[in-house]
Amino acid sequence: MARSCSARLQGEAAAFTAALRTLVNNPQFSDVTFVVGREQQRVFAHRCVLACRCQAFRGMLGGCGEDPPGSVPPQGPFVLGNVQPDVFLAVIEFLYTNSVSLNSHIALEVLTSSVEYGLQDLCKLCVEFIKDTLSVEQVCEALQAAVTYGQADLQQHCLAFIESCTAAVVRTRGFHELSDTVLARVLRSDRLAVDELDLVQAVREWAHVSSAVLGRPVPEVAALPVRELRLPLLAPSELATLESHNQRDLLIPVESIAAAWRSHALRRGSGVPPQLCRPRRGTRPRDHHRHLDPNAK
Numbered sequence: 001m002a003r004s005c006s007a008r009l010q011g012e013a014a015a016f017t018a019a020l021r022t023l024v025n026n027p028q029f030s031d032v033t034f035v036v037g038r039e040q041q042r043v044f045a046h047r048c049v050l051a052c053r054c055q056a057f058r059g060m061l062g063g064c065g066e067d068p069p070g071s072v073p074p075q076g077p078f079v080l081g082n083v084q085p086d087v088f089l090a091v092i093e094f095l096y097t098n099s100v101s102l103n104s105h106i107a108l109e110v111l112t113s114s115v116e117y118g119l120q121d122l123c124k125l126c127v128e129f130i131k132d133t134l135s136v137e138q139v140c141e142a143l144q145a146a147v148t149y150g151q152a153d154l155q156q157h158c159l160a161f162i163e164s165c166t167a168a169v170v171r172t173r174g175f176h177e178l179s180d181t182v183l184a185r186v187l188r189s190d191r192l193a194v195d196e197l198d199l200v201q202a203v204r205e206w207a208h209v210s211s212a213v214l215g216r217p218v219p220e221v222a223a224l225p226v227r228e229l230r231l232p233l234l235a236p237s238e239l240a241t242l243e244s245h246n247q248r249d250l251l252i253p254v255e256s257i258a259a260a261w262r263s264h265a266l267r268r269g270s271g272v273p274p275q276l277c278r279p280r281r282g283t284r285p286r287d288h289h290r291h292l293d294p295n296a297k
């Protein structure tokens with residue numbers, strides 16, 4: 001008696017993907033329509049593909065298995081006004097082909113959509129693309145997204161990028177749009193390639209932008225980040241100028257400035273958290289820094 005054999009044989013994946021790609025936003029055989037973005041662009045899709053690939057779409061299209069027998073699923077069109085058409089089409093492309101076409105203009109928004117739709121594989125592809133294409137102009141926006149969506153690897157990559165070209169990054173719009181918690185996280189780094197005096201000015205500019213956007217006083221919006229400014233690193237003349245400027249907006253608490261003066265008077269970092277006396281990679285040397293070193297004799 002002949003022995004029975006069985007096997008699952010894999011065909012050409014590229015050909016299969018190419019065939020499915022022809023169905024992306026193709027009205028032929030489409031049975032669901034989305035109206036996307038402010039442009040109200042129509043995007044055509046197929047329920048069976050979306051439902052089998054994404055739990056979120058399965059729920060949206062009425063395929064959760066919770067509907068009573070014989071019920072008619074929602075027919076649409078489904079209006080998605082808060083997403084750009086290019087971003088939504090990238091998500092659809094991934095669902096059909098397991099690949100995605102990205103560019104620097106949409107990558108962060110596709111990352112957002114991948115998180116919202118629970119598409120972990122798409123999220124990974126977005127993270128890799130963002131890491132490979134980081135720029136001075138976009139790194140802060142990428143860092144904010146990484147923190148928001150819990151992407152630790154992307155966070156570290158963005159922080160390392162900021163550390164390598166800090167002086168350029170702090171002048172960008174993205175820097176001014178960082179949240180206070182993310183900015184404070186950046187300011188904790190010892191490897192920022194910028195002098196503390198320039199960093200204080202950058203934080204002041206950030207605080208005034210945030211104050212205008214949020215409608216809150218400068219000292220209130222800046223309370224968390226200014227704790228990370230290393231004022232004892234400034235020379236007495238710089239500290240005096242800072243104190244004078246501070247009277248205009250009260251950016252820095254009086255107690256913080258007083259603690260910096262005390263470190264000068266005592267010629268050591270007494271009463272100041274040790275990390276605030278530690279020079280960063282870009283700190284310009286000052287004569288008094290040797291007194292702040294706890295290992296100095």
